[in-house]
Amino acid sequence: MSLSLRHLRLGVNIDHVATIRNARGTTYPDPFRAALIAQEAGADGITAHLREDRRHISDADVARLSEELTIPFNFEMAATQEMLAIALRHRPHAVCLVPERREERTTEGGLDAAGLHNHLAPMVDKLGEAGCRVSLFIEADPRQIEAALRLKVPVVELHTGKYCEVEGEERASELRRIADMAALAAKNGIEPHAGHGLTFDNVGPIAAIPQIAELNIGHFLIGEAIFLGLHESVAEIRRLMDAARG
Ligand SMILES: CC(=O)[C@@H](O)[C@H](O)COP(=O)(O)O
Numbered sequence: 001m002s003l004s005l006r007h008l009r010l011g012v013n014i015d016h017v018a019t020i021r022n023a024r025g026t027t028y029p030d031p032f033r034a035a036l037i038a039q040e041a042g043a044d045g046i047t048a049h050l051r052e053d054r055r056h057i058s059d060a061d062v063a064r065l066s067e068e069l070t071i072p073f074n075f076e077m078a079a080t081q082e083m084l085a086i087a088l089r090h091r092p093h094a095v096c097l098v099p100e101r102r103e104e105r106t107t108e109g110g111l112d113a114a115g116l117h118n119h120l121a122p123m124v125d126k127l128g129e130a131g132c133r134v135s136l137f138i139e140a141d142p143r144q145i146e147a148a149l150r151l152k153v154p155v156v157e158l159h160t161g162k163y164c165e166v167e168g169e170e171r172a173s174e175l176r177r178i179a180d181m182a183a184l185a186a187k188n189g190i191e192p193h194a195g196h197g198l199t200f201d202n203v204g205p206i207a208a209i210p211q212i213a214e215l216n217i218g219h220f221l222i223g224e225a226i227f228l229g230l231h232e233s234v235a236e237i238r239r240l241m242d243a244a245r246g
């Protein structure tokens with residue numbers, strides 16, 4: 001089957017359901033319930049980011065998602081010993097290593113896999129040995145793809161933040177950069193994913209990149225759920241992704 005016909009998986013990030021919950025310290029809205037609705041609406045997997053400051057997803061959320069989800073759980077985490085221990089305890093389907101700074105409002109860039117090789121290598125090995133599919137959240141940069149090769153990770157997730165922020169020729173240039181790095185990763189046996197900042201309006205050209213196997217999308221979908229409901233919000237991005245693949 002040609003690449004362009006391959007099913008493009010959708011990972012729904014439920015972090016910001018927990019943001020609303022934590023705003024009042026209640027038990028609702030329940031991120032796990034959101035995960036089940038996203039699954040019904042067409043999500044192939046669920047992504048959740050346990051941040052060091054627990055501003056949204058909690059340790060209990062991670063435990064429940066790991067134990068009760070019937071679709072793949074992609075656990076996003078900083079490359080720290082604390083998070084490694086949590087990941088090894090729960091052994092989620094996938095672990096994505098992301099950069100993290102407490103003062104950031106959201107993820108601001110990709111992980112410097114090239115500069116952090118010696119720090120990352122033992123973690124990548126331990127997570128792989130535990131049966132987790134390890135990915136690195138990186139910029140679309142050849143140095144980072146080479147670093148991913150050296151680390152022997154099966155997946156990279158290309159950061160689409162700048163693509164989403166810029167317009168016109170700058171966006172076209174960002175799209176080319178992402179497409180080129182997706183092709184380079186795939187050519188070297190690494191499965192390319194993409195995510196951050198994707199919306200109904202900008203997902204199409206990213207979804208049309210044939211080598212990309214999975215998109216992780218969250219903040220926009222949770223926002224749209226306020227107006228459309230979560231099921232329809234997820235179903236719409238699913239429709240747009242499928243339409244872009246033709
Ligand atoms: C790595 C990435 O872009 C997101 O998956 C990450 O979770 C963003 O952080 P917040 O969800 O805290 O905005």
Ligand SMILES: NCC(=O)COP(=O)(O)O
Binds near residue numbers: 013
């Ligand atoms: N890794 C990207 C992700 O999981 C979702 O990012 P966003 O759509 O919440 O910006």
